[in-house]
Amino acid sequence: MTLKHQLESDFQQQSNWSLRRQMGIPNNRRLWVCACMDERLPVDEALGIRGDHGDAHVFRNAGGIITDDAIRSAMLTCNFFGTEEIVIINHTECGMMSAHTDTLLKAFQEKGVDTDNVQVDPATPELKLEQGSFGKWIRMFDNKSVDDICAEQVEYVRNHPLIPDHVTVSGWIWEVETGHLRPPHQRLSEKVNSGKEMGAK
Amino acid sequence: MTLKHQLESDFQQQSNWSLRRQMGIPNNRRLWVCACMDERLPVDEALGIRGDHGDAHVFRNAGGIITDDAIRSAMLTCNFFGTEEIVIINHTECGMMSAHTDTLLKAFQEKGVDTDNVQVDPATPELKLEQGSFGKWIRMFDNKSVDDICAEQVEYVRNHPLIPDHVTVSGWIWEVETGHLRPPHQRLSEKVNSGKEMGAK
Amino acid sequence: MTLKHQLESDFQQQSNWSLRRQMGIPNNRRLWVCACMDERLPVDEALGIRGDHGDAHVFRNAGGIITDDAIRSAMLTCNFFGTEEIVIINHTECGMMSAHTDTLLKAFQEKGVDTDNVQVDPATPELKLEQGSFGKWIRMFDNKSVDDICAEQVEYVRNHPLIPDHVTVSGWIWEVETGHLRPPHQRLSEKVNSGKEMGAK
Amino acid sequence: MTLKHQLESDFQQQSNWSLRRQMGIPNNRRLWVCACMDERLPVDEALGIRGDHGDAHVFRNAGGIITDDAIRSAMLTCNFFGTEEIVIINHTECGMMSAHTDTLLKAFQEKGVDTDNVQVDPATPELKLEQGSFGKWIRMFDNKSVDDICAEQVEYVRNHPLIPDHVTVSGWIWEVETGHLRPPHQRLSEKVNSGKEMGAK
Amino acid sequence: MTLKHQLESDFQQQSNWSLRRQMGIPNNRRLWVCACMDERLPVDEALGIRGDHGDAHVFRNAGGIITDDAIRSAMLTCNFFGTEEIVIINHTECGMMSAHTDTLLKAFQEKGVDTDNVQVDPATPELKLEQGSFGKWIRMFDNKSVDDICAEQVEYVRNHPLIPDHVTVSGWIWEVETGHLRPPHQRLSEKVNSGKEMGAK
Amino acid sequence: MTLKHQLESDFQQQSNWSLRRQMGIPNNRRLWVCACMDERLPVDEALGIRGDHGDAHVFRNAGGIITDDAIRSAMLTCNFFGTEEIVIINHTECGMMSAHTDTLLKAFQEKGVDTDNVQVDPATPELKLEQGSFGKWIRMFDNKSVDDICAEQVEYVRNHPLIPDHVTVSGWIWEVETGHLRPPHQRLSEKVNSGKEMGAK
Amino acid sequence: MTLKHQLESDFQQQSNWSLRRQMGIPNNRRLWVCACMDERLPVDEALGIRGDHGDAHVFRNAGGIITDDAIRSAMLTCNFFGTEEIVIINHTECGMMSAHTDTLLKAFQEKGVDTDNVQVDPATPELKLEQGSFGKWIRMFDNKSVDDICAEQVEYVRNHPLIPDHVTVSGWIWEVETGHLRPPHQRLSEKVNSGKEMGAK
Amino acid sequence: MTLKHQLESDFQQQSNWSLRRQMGIPNNRRLWVCACMDERLPVDEALGIRGDHGDAHVFRNAGGIITDDAIRSAMLTCNFFGTEEIVIINHTECGMMSAHTDTLLKAFQEKGVDTDNVQVDPATPELKLEQGSFGKWIRMFDNKSVDDICAEQVEYVRNHPLIPDHVTVSGWIWEVETGHLRPPHQRLSEKVNSGKEMGAK
Structure with a gap:
């Protein structure tokens, strides 16, 4: 092979990378991730992927929850960018559990915020919040466990009309305290020390 | 020092990590990042931080734009979790530039979506979109350059009443094609080859 | 310095290593460890020491408990080999919790073992077990938690007449499920998600 | 394969590790090791195993000898945890050779210990030592060579009724002075320099 | 194989390396490179070769342009040293673009250089420059783009009678600003952000 | 320091690199190298510099000799790009020694080249070669040693009116056969084995 | 395989290493090397062997010459230790060339040494030097080249009655100045630059 | 510093290395080593030096004994090359112990060698062996221990008139079986297990 041929092939590869969206090339794993923005949640390490180097579209917000923005982002990648799987990651000791909605509302009001008249999307005044729903819109977990929250988000995505049915x-x-990932409601720390009868042989 | 003393100190450190939000410990750099969810945007590498290992709260959505969800997330970290700086990253060849809003709307309608009656936030029906604004809510860049988009997002955050004024x-x-970060409207690829008179000496 | 001088010094060092006990040289950290023999308990990693390369005398048995053999071993190192600190490590999901004493006894009896007439120390018939105490001698944790077991062992050592009072x-x-060490009764996995009011600021 | 499938498989693997005893999973090599607690005996290096990372149950006491505790530990792993091989390691220059039993007894008596009335197992008063056997219970090697001691321990285990016959x-x-393992009574340092007639050709 | 045989073979290899030209051995890739002498042009890295360790004859001058010296060097390697491929590399932000010919001429004249009477080749007075062509001989790019310059050099070589026709x-x-190689007139930085209609699916 | 400040500083650094010539920034060592294009001459290794990563302007041609192109390139860097030192590297077993000028001329003529009518610079017809000087223009070393050739090139540069006097x-x-650099006429392989009287003491 | 089986095999391997001569095991390459004792002669590197780790018997003396001691050593390894190849290494700039025999003799005499009455072998008075041959016994190279010296040593070994004929x-x-090995009389530094006619094509 | 200055300094350094003996430069440690030629004796590792890279003159023969060749080599380095220290290394399980002198003599005679008429030094017939001393000249260790042999060699060197008195x-x-160096008569393997009374405290 001439060097010319090799250099042309190298350039084509870099061109494909740079122009992925124009050329209709999906991300490597056809994957969309929704995760909390917490600084202790190492998304790539947790999933064993290289999200920052071509593997996935990684959506992150406070809580790792399905908001209208999450729907907007997921609907774009699933309908137009070739994505076929969605993974949602919540985490223990989330900031969304560090206070109750009422505490937050009171804190804002003490700062002088009129929580009934906030334009929540600065670019889209057409997106309006009903009176009295500012607190609900913040999405604190309040009395729900993180396991329940996670299961709920899965349901929100599965049932939303803008997300295709075939998406996994x-x-x-x-778990920030262990550095491990678990399915909702399957805490290993609850299962250890629970053996009742001889299992070994 | 006894080993006992060392082990107690080690445990305290791990405890602080696990319980950061309960204990009011901010992220390492007191930083909130807003970035596009694109698979070619390596946030940590681009900023020279370890966002996934304690350095920052990293918010990401389609486009890396200031939506209501971005405001919600930024307002929580800036008001309650000790954050004092915001960095926004958009990128060239964003999927938000790969089609015009009208094209997208037409595509959804062909799929049978009634774009005037979508509950965009599955958990908060109180968040409502006015008739005819579904297309605008998607936030395609349409005819705006990515540099203009970026500058706009900075203004949205600077001026929003829920973000404290002292935040930087x-x-x-x-640039996905170069692997470098630039300030808006400062493309090096436009500046090279533009020398008109002898600079060297 | 001549090479002769260097080689003599090197030989002295190796000689000291080989003849530590004859020469009254203690282990590097003057430390005795009592740990469970479990294959998932990495003693050196857990303690941040090099127990196998000079740092500590490491006693291990089923459960990591204070038996007569533990007392024998600790008494020798504390009274004659210069040891001044004792660290005890138990672990979650210990085999000692995988069955109840009664289940074990029944299993032995089914194998035809006369549990009332076993010479438990093959070399020291003078060490005798009273009738009916074979089950107790096995030291299964039964209904005690591993945290309680650990605290008990600390007390056994602190109070034993053969262990000098000045020893720490x-x-x-x-935790085999997290790969972390904790003090008894301080499970981080119980503390996360328990924040009730806003700590962050 | 979807990422979901991969993550489920990863979790199953971690679950198996954490719950080995409940689930009846043996250690990797189905091995029980009895070794001296000496700080110069690197068990993993000596045996070429990763005892601390799943390979073996490692029992260690003063001398690496078969006490009642060793029998208790070995009987549990061989009868209930799937172990099928036993390896015993003693070592040269053991502390058990650094003094004679009589010297030790005298030392204890000078410290005011009533060696005829010590409760040797703090948790099991039912384990009793006959009058005058405290010295024997310490198990100093006295005039026996370490090679003889090692061979004896092998016999104690082979013949004990609580250890199944099929266990290897x-x-x-x-040898602490060479960093090598040898079978009992096979010292290479005795064999070198002993050639009597021409072997080479 | 005897060691003698191995050493003879090693010596033959070193001999071949040292005497390549005498023995008619070409460079590894039968390649001649013409590149600018700029300190920001990493020839080996750009081409993925080891030019300095046997792979290619690397010609470099101010601009990376086809001068009489380039023809001389290429004609020798292609006609007598076995070379069969030519690669030319120019680069953005070349010093040849940092000033206009007229500026340079004026600068030389201000230094007192009689630009009409310079012996340009100190060893070959037979190589003469016509009156008034000193400026042209410097080969500044003036108003031409680097892409045009590159395409021109390719043509100069393809058409020169001293370069064999079969040479590729x-x-x-x-691009010094991106660290990437591109074919002339194919700037990726111009192609990004230019998508007009939905490509992804 | 805010991250904003750090990112601005990083961008300035990259900008300076990309726009060195426009901004009048010299190469790192203010160095111009003239070397043979031979594939066995590792310029960076030989000089202990990183010529390809900012350290020097590296001119290379057949022979590593001072041609009109070398003068052109050196005059640009020394007068306009801040260069203050020149290093010339020739090498043993150069292709310029592999044949005599007459042999080359005859070879060209046999290929049908009219060596009296070749336009040697394809872009500058104003650069003319006198009748009969084609052979001289090739610059074969003929009967001169490489050491003499090297010394001559140094003189050509030192004395040329376009190269400033203060340049070192x-x-x-x-030496391709040894992998070492030597000053002209100082072959170590000639000095070894030449000791006549006892030097050691 | 049981661990017992593995440990037995490991011990056998170490035993074979320690008792090679008793057991008639030759060195790995069945090789005897004779080399100069010079500090600049890296025997293993020069030959590509691991002489110090089992590969060869390495004899070294002043000059790397065949003395009676060399014959003694070679005869033992070739007749009794399984050696089948001999490699001799001399080197340039040897100390044996740094002075003439006469200079040395004079130097010794000035130190008061009676060179006619020296017992050269302190342990074997039966090994006697004839009157006046002390200077010759020193074996300085005097006017011989190192290449001639090397060729002579090969002959001495080939023809000696105590060395078996089948030995290679x-x-x-x-060459200390190049770091390369060469056969006698084949200096690459003499061959470079000697090309007379075009070899390349 | 100019690059020219650096290159001159580099060349001077290489020149000093190549011409050490002519220029009267000693080896780095002013050291002469006498060691056995055995393939299991790693001289550099044993002494912690880089004998092959400038540190020492390393003499090696069968046994590592002081022969006339050893005296010749040591006298040259100590009197003329600046050496000031001598280190002798013998080793366990030496081939010189693998047979008795009588066995060797018989073996040679069976091969037809007339051991009374061998010219032992092929280049110096003036070096003569008395009748009947061939066996003694071989220097087998016979009934002497390697420790005694080593001590003897030290004495031979210390007392020889050609070795200066100030040399250390x-x-x-x-020990080939342990991989450690020991002084003569100080075997650690004899000292371990020999403790008689309590040393530790």
């Missing part, structure tokens, strides 16, 4: 969806909990 | 805000463009 | 003693739990 | 048993000497 | 020739631009 | 100039021979 | 013998020169 | 001399035993 799963939800997971990252 | 800046916006950056990641 | 502490007890720890290795 | 072997004994080894770790 | 190609030209490339190294 | 030196010449070196790379 | 070769001689080499290490 | 020491002797060492390499």
Whole structure:
């Protein structure tokens, strides 16, 4: 092979990378991730992927929850960018559990915020919040466990009309205290020390 | 020092990590990042931080734009979790530039979606979109350059009443074709080859 | 310095290593460890020591408990080999919790073992077990938690007449499911998700 | 394969590790090791195993000898945890050779210990030592060579009624002065320099 | 194999390396490169070769352009040293673009250089420059783009009577601002952000 | 320091690299190298520099000799790009020694080249070669040693009116058979084995 | 395989290493090397062997010459230890060339040494030097080249009655100035630059 | 510093290395080593030096004994090459112990060698062996221990008139079975297990 041929092939590869969306090339794993924005949630390590180097579209917000923005982002990647799987990651000791909605509302009001008249989307005034729903819109977990929250998000995505039915969806909990991922409601720390009868042989 | 003393100190450190939000410990750099969810945008590498290992709260959505969800997430971290700086990253060849809003709307309608009656936030029906604004809510860049988009997002954050005034805000463009970060409207590829008179001596 | 001088010094060092006990040289950290023999308990990693390369005398048995053999071993190192600190490590999901004493006894009896007439120490018939105490001698944890077991072992050592009073003693739990060490009764997995009011600021 | 499938498989693997005893999973090599607690005996290196990372149950006491505790530990792993091989390691220059039993007894008596009335197992008063046998119970090697001691321990295990007959048993000497393992009574340092007639050709 | 045989073979290999030209051995890739002398043009890295360790004859001058010296060097390697491919590399932000010919001429004249009477080749007075052509001989790019310059050099080589027709020739631009190689007139930075209709699916 | 400040500083650094010539920034070592294009001459290794990563302008041609192109390139870097030192490298077993000028001329004529009418610079017809000087223009070394050739090139540069007087100039021979650099006429292989009287003491 | 089986096999291997001569095991390459004792002659590197780790018997003396001691050593390894190849290494710039025999003799005499009455072998007075041959016994190279010296040593070994005929013998020169090995009389530094006619094509 | 200056300094360094003996430069440690030629004796590793890279003159023969060749080599380095220390290394399980002198003599005679008429030094017939001393000249260790042999060699060197008095001399035993160096008569393997009374405290 001439060097010319090799250099042409190298350039084509770099061109494909740069122009993926124009050329209709999906991400490597045809994957969309929704995760909390927490600084202790290492998304790539948790999933064993290289999300930042071509593997996935990684959506992250406070809580790792399915908001209208999550739907907007997921609907774009699933309908137009070739994505076929969705993984949602919540985590223990989330900031969304560090206070109750009422505490937050009171804190904002003490700062002088009129929580009934906030334009929540600065670019889209057409997106309106009903009176009295500012607190609900914040999506604190309040009395729900993170496992329940996670299961709920999976359902929101599975049932949303803008997400195609064939997309695979799963939800997971990252344990900041152990550095491990678990399915909702399957805490290993609850299962250990629970053996009642001889298993070994 | 006894080993006992060392082990107690080690445990305290791990405890602080696990219980950061309960204990009011901010992320390492007191930083909130807003970035596009694109698979070619390596956030940590681009910023020289370890966002996934304690350094920052990293918000990501389609486009890396300031939506209501971005405001919600930024307002929580800036008001309650000790964050004092915001960095926004958009990137060249974003999927948000791969089609015009009208094209998208037409595509959805062909799939049978009634774009005037979509509950965009599956958990918060109180968040409502006015008739005819579904297309605008998608936030395609349409005829705006990514540099203009980036500058706009910086302004949205600077001016939003829920974001404290003392927070430092800046916006950056990641060039997928070069692997470099640039300030908006400062493309090096436009500056090279533009020398008119002898600079060297 | 001549090479002769260097080689003599090297030989002295190796000689000291080989003849530590004859020469009254203690282990590097003057430390005695009592740990369970479980294959998932990495003693050196858990303690941050090099127990196998000079740092500590490491006693291990089924459960990591204070038996007569543990007392014998600890008494020798503390009274004659210069040891001044004791660290005890138990662990979650210990085999000692995988069955109840009664189940074990029944299993032995079904194998035809006369549990009332076993010479438990093959070399020391003078060490005798009273009738009916074979089950107790096995030391299954039965209904006690591993945290309680650990705290008990610390007390056994602190109070034993053959262990000098000035020796520092502490007890720890290795969590096989997380790969972390904790003090007894301080499970981080119980503390996460328990925040009730806003700590962050 | 979907990422969901991969993550489920990863979780199953971690679950199996954490719950080995409940689920009846043996250690990797179905091995029980009895070794001295000496700080110069690197068990994993000597045997070429990763005892601390799943390979073996590692029992260690003063001397690496078969006490009642060793029998208790070995009987549990061989009868209930799937173990099928036993390896015993003693070592040269053991602390058990650094003094004679009589010297030790005298030392204890000078410290005011009533060696005829010590409760040797703090948790099991039913384990009793006959009058005058405290010295014997310490198990100093006295006039026996470490090679003889090792061979004896192998016999104790082979013949004990609580250890199943099909278990493979072997004994080894770790030479602290050479960093090598040898079978009992096979010192290479005695064989070198002993050639009497021409072997080479 | 005897060691003698191995050493003879090793010596033969070193001899072949040292005497390549005498023995008619070509460079590894039968390649001649013409590149600019700029300090930001990493020839080996750009081409993925080891030019300095046997792979290619690497000609470099100010601009990476086809001068009489380039023809001389290429004609020797193609006609007598076995070379069969030519690669030309120019680069963005070349010093040849940092000033206009007129500026340079004026600068030389201000230094007192009589630009009409310079012996340009100190060893070959028979190589003469016509009156008034000193400026042209410097080969500044003036108003031409680097892409045009590159394409021109390819043509100069393809058409020169001293370069055999079967030699493969190609030209490339190294972008100092991106660290990538591109074919002339194929700037990726111009192609990104130019998608007009939905490509993804 | 805010991250914004760091990112601005990073961008300035990359900008300086890309726009060195426009901004009048010299190469790192203010160095111009003239070397043979031979594939066995590792310029960076020989000089201990990183010529390809900012350290030097590296001119290379057949022979590593001072032609009109070398003068053109050196005059640009020394007068306009801040260069203050020149290093010339020739090497043993150069292709310029593999044949005599007459042999080459005859070879060209046999290929049908009219060596009296070749336009040697394809872009600059104003650069003319006198009748009968084609052979001289090729610059074969003929009967001169590489050491003499090297010394000559140093003189050509030192004395040329377009090269400023303050520039430091030196010449070196790379020995392909040893992998070492030597000053002209200082072959170590000639000095070894030449000791006549006892030097050691 | 049981661990017992593995440990037995490991011990056998170490035993074979320690008792090679008793057991009639030859060195790995059945090789005897004769080399100069010079500090610049890296025997293993020069030959590509691991002489110090089992590969060869390495004899070294002043000059790397065949003395009576060399014959003694070679005869033992070839007749009794299984050796079948001999490699001799001399080197350039040997100390044996740094002075003439007469200079040395004079130097010794000035130190008061009676060179006619020295017992050269302190343990074997039966080995006697004839009057006046002390200078010759020193074996300085005097006017011989190192290449001639090397060739001579090969002959001495080939023809000596105590060395079996089937042994392969070769001689080499290490060039301290180049770091390369060459056969006698084959200096690459003499061959470079000697091309007379075009070899390349 | 100019690059010219650096290159001159580099060349001077290489020149000093190549011409050490002519220029009267000693080896780095002013050291002469006498060691056995055995393939299991790693001289550099045993001494912690880089004998092959400038540190020492390394003499090696069968046995590592002081022969006339050893005296010749040591006298040259100590009197003329600046050496000031001598280290002798013998080793366990030496081939010189693998047979008795009588066995060797018989073996040679069976091969037809007339052991009374061998010219032992092929180049110096003036070096003569008395009738009947061939066996003694071989220097088998016969009934002497390697420790005694080593001590003897030290004495031979210390007392020889050709070795200057100020030279430091020491002797060492390499244990092939342990990979350690010991002084003569100081076997650690004899000292371990020999403790009689309590040393530890």
